[in-house]
Amino acid sequence: MKTKRVDVAIIGAGTAGLNARREAEKAGASWVLIESGPYGTTCARVGCMPSKLLIAAAEAAHNVAHAREFGVNVENWNVDGRAVMERVRSERDRFVGFVVDSTESIPEEKRLRGEARFVGPKSLQVGDHTRVEAKSVVIATGSRPWIPPQLDAIRDDVLVNDDVFEWEDLPESMAIFGTGIIGLEIGQALTRLGVQIEFFNPFDELGRFSDPKIVAKAHKVFGKQLTLHLKSDATGVEKVDGGYRIQWTDLNGEDHERVFQHVMSAAGRRPNVEALDLEKAGIPLDHRGLPISDPRTLQCGDTSIFVAGDVSGHRPILHEASDEGRIAGANAAQFPDVQATVRKTSLEIAFTEPQMAIVGERYIDLDPDEIAIGEVSYDNQGRARVMGANCGLVRLYGRKSNCRLIAAEMFGPRVEHTSHLLAWAIQEGLTVPELLEKPVYHPVFEEGIRTAIRNLAKELRVSGQCGPQDRGEGPGA
Amino acid sequence: MKTKRVDVAIIGAGTAGLNARREAEKAGASWVLIESGPYGTTCARVGCMPSKLLIAAAEAAHNVAHAREFGVNVENWNVDGRAVMERVRSERDRFVGFVVDSTESIPEEKRLRGEARFVGPKSLQVGDHTRVEAKSVVIATGSRPWIPPQLDAIRDDVLVNDDVFEWEDLPESMAIFGTGIIGLEIGQALTRLGVQIEFFNPFDELGRFSDPKIVAKAHKVFGKQLTLHLKSDATGVEKVDGGYRIQWTDLNGEDHERVFQHVMSAAGRRPNVEALDLEKAGIPLDHRGLPISDPRTLQCGDTSIFVAGDVSGHRPILHEASDEGRIAGANAAQFPDVQATVRKTSLEIAFTEPQMAIVGERYIDLDPDEIAIGEVSYDNQGRARVMGANCGLVRLYGRKSNCRLIAAEMFGPRVEHTSHLLAWAIQEGLTVPELLEKPVYHPVFEEGIRTAIRNLAKELRVSGQCGPQDRGEGPGA
Known part of the structure; x- marks a missing residue:
């Protein structure tokens, strides 16, 4: 049994853990990265990347099936399942390879293989071979699919x-x-x-x-x-x-x-906490036995234990796991000087067709008395119709008291892009009149969003507390 | 010969002219709309819409030709030229129909058919049938293709x-x-x-x-x-x-x-001014005989004559013609109370593949000593590679003195969307550090833009006048 003393012990070498150790390194802290499974992140191995590869193949099949609508005749076609999966796996392996290479380039003495469990608030047992004594711990153990x-x-x-x-x-x-x-x-x-x-x-x-x-x-x-x-x-x-x-x-x-x-x-997915013996960590746990942490600091109570990524339960999405790793890693390294970070505007996207996106809070979490709603149907939107993708509905929520756009639920073509436009605008605190001053080309999917913003402007005027100006109705919606 | 007296005479019933008359109407001015050609805008008849319909068919053919890359085998396919053009024309006719209907719904006494020419600064001859005496005139005669x-x-x-x-x-x-x-x-x-x-x-x-x-x-x-x-x-x-x-x-x-x-x-295209007898309008003309106007007011000198849309030569693009019609129409109606408008951040998009976009000023119009440049190649960008569309280069220009993003030249997949994101950010005056705080999902084309912004942040730090913080490197680029 070896004993290793470090400033920061990081459990989990996924997106959150890898980012946490980068911050620890930047801060000049000593650290160790502990992983019990194969290297490579959830995103690259079984998440974002392989699913998008499968979807790209599906889109290719869909495009072939619908080419006739545009005057392109396809007589015989079929899906070669082996070829589809071959591309999915080989591109997936390529993406995973980058992560594995980068993880394996970490000096060996800073990587520990094996399952970690708490034996005390600042003490971890890794496998049966190493005891880690750490000033701070970052738990970044991710999640796994749940079977009902x-x-x-x-x-x-x-x-x-x-x-x-x-x-x-x-x-x-x-x-x-x-x-x-x-x-x-x-x-x-x-x-x-x-x-x-x-x-x-x-x-x-x-x-x-x-x-x-x-x-x-x-x-x-x-x-x-x-x-x-x-x-x-x-x-x-x-x-x-x-x-x-x-x-x-x-x-x-x-x-x-x-x-x-x-x-x-x-x-659904469940946080990976069972193996951790969390009750020995001395941190607050909820009724499901999951660590309770502040989303702005990722700190568990006032301890020197932090959580990051899917296991935290705050925002189980890649870019958020990435942010959480940075926040937790920096705070673990600087403990007890813990800094609160303003989190980004929430942004969730599903790459279905039509695509789905939620920007800011979900509708159900908003106070209906405080908001006005603007909407647009994509069922006949100009560019979407040109592309044969005219189907969908987008609803925008604006705050009556200050005329700001605050959230959106979006179901329609290319909302992966228009949701970014709205998320950035919401984070910047833009008002509806300010949004109407922004350029929108023609003919683009973004014109649909502008129609929804105009509609929201009208609803805000009706609500009487805002008087946004709309400089008129150009063609294209 | 009839004589018609109005507050505002508008020459041209395209996008700019139609918007100008809407503003005149809103302002309570009397107006007449003069058109010598068929109704329907350049955009709907021969511009944005039909070209995008042709491009949609081309994309369908391209998708079929490249389906095998994704594991979808197409044995026989061909382009049915008649079907392609049938869809282009019928959808085009549909879009044109909306404009024609809306134009024909304008009361007949407010529409004059025939070519207009100036007989004095406030006097127009229309065809051989009507003399129009107007307090203000909006010239919105558009442009036509040039043959070298x-x-x-x-x-x-x-x-x-x-x-x-x-x-x-x-x-x-x-x-x-x-x-x-x-x-x-x-x-x-x-x-x-x-x-x-x-x-x-x-x-x-x-x-x-x-x-x-x-x-x-x-x-x-x-x-x-x-x-x-x-x-x-x-x-x-x-x-x-x-x-x-x-x-x-x-x-x-x-x-x-x-x-x-x-x-x-x-x-290229040339403004339609030959028939107007502009020398009788008493307005400043350039060496090519084109009206000189202030892009913020669209006013020609200090006269009550305004230009709008392609004929103005400022920004011959649909959404700008739309804005110019509103600005010129409002100012013509309120003359001599002429208001200057801050124009939107310039945004030009070409729907080629890869797409082309220019946001803000072109590179050649920037002072190289005042800017730092950040770039990203799309040749291996994650999502673009997933979609088999990994080809392109985007360059962002930031102002050294204040760390703001000011312009971009973009050549790559889906830049019709990412150019909107940048155009809105530029118009809002966002700095590079502020841009790095915005959410970017994974895996999306927008991650390429973030890489370019990070690269620009680095160049701005090198320039020594800005110290933008980058909170680290998440996965996905």
């Missing part, structure tokens, strides 16, 4: 997104439990690639939308292109020849059953 | 963009004179649709780029996918059986000739 109890009977066979990206070919069929962002992204992509996908969810949420009008639109649009069994009880799940039989009762109380080649859980 | 003298021999047969959008089928081949935005957009789209396009230009500009590194990149990229005869003298142009023979001398002094089914001029 209704799949208990086949628990060991249930796939998660990690498994999908290891496929060498596409399957015939798959049942997906969950209609959150991960489920919809992967499930829609596979549907477009010809896999028979059916979704199951005892509830009826789609992605993270909360605005009733956007939720209704999403149900209508996805309901047409995907096989959704929402508010459906899966009454039986069992392994049979050739796959897994799912039995379910639909909304009308009718019973159904079908055999799927695979079953995947996309029912 | 080297095409004189076949002048009556030369096509312009207007003609292309009337085609019922695609031709076999066409020579395009000019490699500006219009030429490149249409020529690249037709190339992708299988038309044999060759470009001729005695100079070597591509679009409006002025930054030598961006210019070089554009030459390299377009040089591979398009047949460009730059710095080439067309020594002979004549009509022959089956088309038009072009003879030219290339850069090495070698002579070539080839017969093309059509010849198109895309060598």
Whole structure:
């Protein structure tokens, strides 16, 4: 048993952990990075990158299927599942390779392999070989997919997104439990690639939308292109020849059953804390046993223990994990001089088609008395129509008291881009009249957003507390 | 001969003219709208909309041709020229229809048909039927394609963009004179649709780029996918059986000739002023006989005559024509109370692939001693690579004295979106450190822009006058 003394011990070599150690290094602190699994981040290995690669293939198939609309005739085409997965895996391996190389370039004495657990607030046991005594600790252990109890009977066979990206070919069929962002992204992509996908969810949420009008639109649009069994009880799940039989009762109380080649859980993710023996860390825990931390400092109570990334539960998204790693790493190195950071405007995007985005707070978390709402339909928006992508609804929320744009729920084409425009504007505190002074080219998807802003301006005028000027209605919306 | 007395006479019922009359109406002024051609704006009839429809078809063809890269096999495909042009024309007609309907809904007594010419500063003759006496005049007569003298021999047969959008089928081949935005957009789209396009230009500009590194990149990229005869003298142009023979001398002094089914001029546009008898208007004219006006008021000298839209020569782009119509219309109605307006941050986009954009001033108009430059290559940018669109270069210009982003030349995928983000930030006066605080999702094209901003931050630090903080390097670039 060796003992290692450092200023900062970082548990987890993912995005948050790697950023935390960079900050510790910058601050001149001594540090050690502890990892029990393979190197490579969740994002690169099983998250953002491989899912976007699968979606790119799905988009290629969709474009081929719809080329005739533009005057391009395709006589014969097919999806080569092996080729699809070959590109997904090889590009994924390339992205992962960069992270692994960069992690392995860290001097060996600063990397510890093995599972870490607290033996005291400033003391960690790593595997059975090393004791780490640290002035501060950053917990950056990430999260893993959760498998709901209704799949208990086949628990060991249930796939998660990690498994999908290891496929060498596409399957015939798959049942997906969950209609959150991960489920919809992967499930829609596979549907477009010809896999028979059916979704199951005892509830009826789609992605993270909360605005009733956007939720209704999403149900209508996805309901047409995907096989959704929402508010459906899966009454039986069992392994049979050739796959897994799912039995379910639909909304009308009718019973159904079908055999799927695979079953995947996309029912959410859970922070990785079980192995940590957190009760010995002396930090505040919530009722689920998860560390409670201040999102602006990532500090747990007034201890020298910090959390960062998915495990923190604040904002389980890559760019936020990246920020949290920096904040936690810097504060761990400077402890007890802990600095509060103003977090960025929240931005969530799902790369479905239409795309989904939530900017700032969700509608459901806003006080309806304090806001006015502006909206635009993309069902006939000029450029979207030109591109054959005219479908969607965007709703903007403005604060009556100061006429500022504060949040948006967005369901439509290319909202990955327009959501950035709005997130930056919201973070800058721009008012609706200020937004109307900004240039918008023609013909672009951004004109739809301007229409929504004009609509919001009108609603704010009606509310009587703001008097935004709109310099008129140009062509193109 | 009738005589009509109004507060504001507006010559031209395009985007600028229609917006001018809306402002006149709002201000309670009496007005008349004079148009000699068909109703419908340049944008809807022969500009932005039909070109984007042609480009959408080209993109569909390109997507089919490149589907295999993603694992989607297409065995047989072809471009149905008649179907392509049918969609272009029918959607174009739909967009034009809205403008025509809206124009025809204007009360008949406020619309005059016929060519207008000045008979005095406040007096217009329209056709041979009406004399208009106006307190103010807005000239919004637009522009038309210019045909260079080297095409004189076949002048009556030369096509312009207007003609292309009337085609019922695609031709076999066409020579395009000019490699500006219009030429490149249409020529690249037709190339992708299988038309044999060759470009001729005695100079070597591509679009409006002025930054030598961006210019070089554009030459390299377009040089591979398009047949460009730059710095080439067309020594002979004549009509022959089956088309038009072009003879030219290339850069090495070698002579070539080839017969093309059509010849198109895309060598720029000229303001429509010839019919106006401007010398009787009593306004300042430049050496080409064009009205000189203040871009912030659109006023010509201190007269009650205003210009708006393409004819003004300030910013011949739809959204700017729209703004100019509003500014000129409001000022004409309120004359002599003329208000100066701060114009929007300049934004030019070409919908080629890669796309081209110029935000703020062009590089060539900046003082090299006052700026630092940050750049990013899109040749290996994460998301662009995922989408198979990894090609391009973006250069950002920051002012050393105050660390503000002031301009950008952009050549890359989806810059129609990222250029909006930068244009809004520039208009808001954001500094480079402020830009680095804004959220950027992963994996998105916007991460490339953030890399360029980080690079600019570094260059500004080197310049010593700014000390922008960069909170670190997240994954994804």
